[in-house]
Amino acid sequence: MSDGLVPRSLALVGAGKMGGAMLEGWLATGLPGPEITVVDPGVSDAMRALCERSGVVLNPPVAALPAPDILVLAIKPQALADAAPGLAPLAGPGTLVISVLAGKTVANLRAALPGAEAVIRAMPNLPASIGRGATGAYASPEVTDLQRAAADGLLSAVGRVEWVDDEGLIDAVTGVSGSGPAYVFHMVECLARAGREAGLPEDLAMRLARQTVAGAGALLAESPLAAEELRRNVTSPGGTTAAALEVLMGEGGLAPLMEKAVAAAARRAGELSG
Known part of the structure; x- marks a missing residue:
């Protein structure tokens, strides 16, 4: 300053x-x-x-x-x-x-x-x-x-x-960045839970999920590339990531859920004014 x-x-x-x-x-x-x-x-x-x-x-x-x-x-x-x-x-x-x-x-x-x-x-x-x-x-x-x-x-x-x-x-800012960290933390919870369901020990699944999100966030912060391009860079055609993204980017996947979540947070922020 x-x-x-x-x-x-x-x-x-x-x-x-x-x-x-x-x-x-x-x-x-x-x-x-x-x-x-x-x-x-x-x-x-x-x-x-x-x-x-x-x-x-x-x-x-x-x-x-x-x-x-x-x-x-x-x-x-x-x-x-x-x-x-x-x-x-x-x-x-x-x-x-x-x-x-x-x-x-x-x-x-x-x-x-x-x-x-x-x-x-x-x-x-x-x-x-x-x-x-x-x-x-x-x-x-x-x-x-x-x-x-x-x-x-x-x-x-x-x-x-x-x-x-x-x-x-x-x-809208409140819905995206103000509340956004909670969305990311919940994603870690969900990713770790999915790892447990796939057979990983609970503590290992959580460690992998936490470090994956932390590392991806650090890469996003340091890289000049757009998030979309970074996603493409780790997605080999016909590979494991592509198979997962077919679920996340398919009908009823992450995009419409995130739109609903941000809209709900923004709506609640507006209600707090009254």
Whole structure:
């Protein structure tokens, strides 16, 4: 994160899995701990220790805090209504609000935090915890170029950031990358189970399934080739992979199931706004 984009003050509300991952990424990229305030009454012991080591201000009286340059909301979407009255003073006219609350629209956030003007909706995912996240983001028209650059720096600290110009697309981002890691983890479960059914010992089937998916993901990340081309490269005509893909790519195979899964996640994200 370049010096010109470092906020003078940043408040993080919610330091669970996602908020904590972002905090670790910010500290690792050089954001000074004393310029960060964390508000989370249920913070874990590990996160409390991190705050103490790095000088992050933890759980000061919110009413006594000045509105920060950037306010990051990383609580559960369902908790916004209850938390909003106490958090409202943190959203001043000059504050950039970055929300990672699934389904909560810019309108929802402004209703909860009446002082909010510049708002960014972001949807990171679980691999942010190891710096390999994928985040989709949307900036309201009030967000300045400098604020957007600052947000990009903060979100990039935990992985790749992709911006969309239509807020409605954030629900689709949620369905693809926000929830996507769970689809991959389930695929590993299914692949290991299929290995067991084929006669492999349970622990061996799981080790092979995990490493296969991890290795394929690493290859996909490092290779300049498209996923489709990589698939073709490991599929010999008439071979074993081709036989398996006839099932996965046939009628009722993986493609229509994935379309239904992403649509269901996106639909649920939209429901959370209400």
